Amino acid sequence: MMTGIVLSLIAGALVGLQNIFNSKVNEHAGSWATTVLVLGLGFTASFTLGLIMEGADLFVLDGMKAWFWFSGLIGVGVVTCITQGVRRLGPTYAISIALTAQLVFALLFDSIGAFGLEIVPFTFKQLIGVLVIIGGILLFKLGGRSKKASVEMKEKRLA
Template sequence: MIVGMVLAAMAGAAISLQTVFNNKVNEKTGSWMTTTLALGMGFLFAFIPVVILEPQTLVQLVQMETWYWFGGVIGVGVVFSLVQAMKRLGPTFTISVVLVAQLGTALLWDSTGWLGLEQIPLSPMKVLGILLILAGVLLFSYKKETKTTGIRREE
């Protein structure tokens, strides 16, 4: 369990870092080129070890159900949406909203058992946990305008 938690924490940190890098690329090239670069580089850096270390998995890839391949299509939407959100919300708020959406969606998938996942019962405590995180994100993002200057400030 500890290894899983460390890996999940590393992935979370990497997503935040990737979002910052993608934002910098987006400033120079645009959202579609950023998406192409991010996923293209990811493809190359993942495909080379597959060919060298696990070439037998290429055969397994063509034998699996076609709809499994749509994870890549979803990845395009993820990167494109993150780049667009980052421009509008900044890195911290973007990742906060992503976190709440991930947790809510994961809870939905777990509790329904869709797509062959093991069904995990929905509990009020799980829903409350997500609502508390959402409340924290909303508090974090709260800005109040001052009456004298009209300048927004964080509280």
């Protein structure tokens, strides 16, 4: 369990870092060029490491449903949307919203057993947890900054 927690923490840090880098690339290259660069380099790295680590077993895909192969297409939407979100909202707010949406949909998919997942019963505690996270984001975004400063920062980002 501890390994899973550590790996999840590392993944969260890497996602936050990647989103910031993607946003910086987007400032110079544009949204679609950023998506091509990010996913192209990701493919190259994954393919190379997969061959090194697994060799020919990399291509053994027995029993996998064909529609799961399209998850890379979902990645195009992820990179494009989060890059634009970071540009318009800033990294902390955009990533907070994206991670909260990820949590909400993961909870929904677990609760209904979507896509072949084992059904995890929905509980009131889970709902409270999600609402606390949403409340924290609202508090973060709306608290401690004057409206004038918020408008100035937004104008600066869009400029």
